[in-house]
Amino acid sequence: MTAYLEYTDSLNYSSLEKGQLPFYCLSNLLKEDIPLHHHDFLELSLVMNGRGTETLNGITHELKPGSISFLLPHHIHEIHTNPEAPLHLFCCMFDISLIFESTTDAQLGRILLQVGNQLPSYNDLNENDAREMNLICSAIASEYSSSKIGKYSVIRSKVIEALALYARSHSTAILSHSHIQNAKIKKLDWDIIQFVHTNYLNELTQDGLCKKFDASPAYISRLFQRTLNTHFLDYIHKLRVRRASSLLLTTEMSILDISVDSGFESFRTFSRVFKEHTGMSPRAFRKMSSEPGS
Incomplete structure (x- = not known):
């Protein structure tokens, strides 16, 4: 559990080298519960195996293979694992600046900023989406542990792909409602935050x-x-x-x-x-x- 929680401290970014992507990933078998906490990062986690529950911003939901959660920096959560079927989680933690680096990500970014409000913070992927997400996570883990040229570019593209799959996994009705009801507000919010991160x-x-x-x-x-x-x-x-x-x-x-x-x-x-x-x-x-x- 300690290894999982160590990335809640924003000062881990201090060890980044110039040009390095502000990103961490971890594959972890949870044998103990993770207490209520929050951190400075965006967090995307996928249940690979096992069972348990997660309480995210006061809402408890079941965790099972294919369950995916996405948290913004101010969100709080805790995880309870099943001793008879310990949770195996793949988790990515990254700075919010990752989704501000390209203007082509504006639509996706505006939707993601609604997580916990207009867009649910978790979902249970169907079989096809879960299979695709597992492949994406495996690719991220492989690049993260490598020293290949362009590894951070590949990681970023894969993280964006994973976030897009997460957003698409929600119903069209949810996405359409969020987009139509908050289109102007979301664009202004996005523009302001993006400007701050680049200036x-x-x-x-x-x-x-x-x-x-x-x-x-x-x-x-x-x-x-x-x-x-x-x-x-x-x-x-x-x-x-x-x-x-x-x-x-x-x-x-x-x-x-x-x-x-x-x-x-x-x-x-x-x-x-x-x-x-x-x-x-x-x-x-x-x-x-x-x-x-x-």
Whole structure:
């Protein structure tokens, strides 16, 4: 169980190398229950074998071969496995930025942002879809453990394929209702979040977003609370701290240069925000990571 839960900490991203996809996958046989938790990642999990139950955002459903769940960062869940038929889960965890990298993913991304609201967070795949999803997961696992050229490009394409299959596994009525009822709202939400993810290293303010997207401050605030369960500024800080953590561990850049490169307007702000998010100063973080056994 410990190996499964270790990826709930966003600072695991700090070990990513430059150009590496912010992605983890794990195939795990659960012999113990997983307590209620949430994390900073999107999570896609598929039951390969076994039986159990999952309580996702307060709703409990059965887990069996072919059951698939998709969680946004603010969702909470717990899993109970059956001792007589332990759950074998294949799980992918990845940053929300993965689905913002291409404008061609806009339609799928807008639908996925409705998970837990207009779109159910789980489904039981039919035999054909379950077989196809198993093949996709096997391909992801194979690429993830390899050192082949272009592995991260292949992984991303396979994850998008898996997410598309998950969305399509729901009834046309559900997808049509979600698309028609929220088309304008979803597109604006998507555009705003996508813009933040591609511009967080630049000067970015809530007032600036309001002017660019002709939206009120209240709308922007509700968007981040509703979609990402956080405040706008806190989310910007989280993205910048992730980048700074990676640079502290993987480069010899000065801490001052890292603060600038990560989008902070002053070194004082950088130091304060970094400590708020990690519990230590940037210097202590770098020193700790360089110590043997860390």
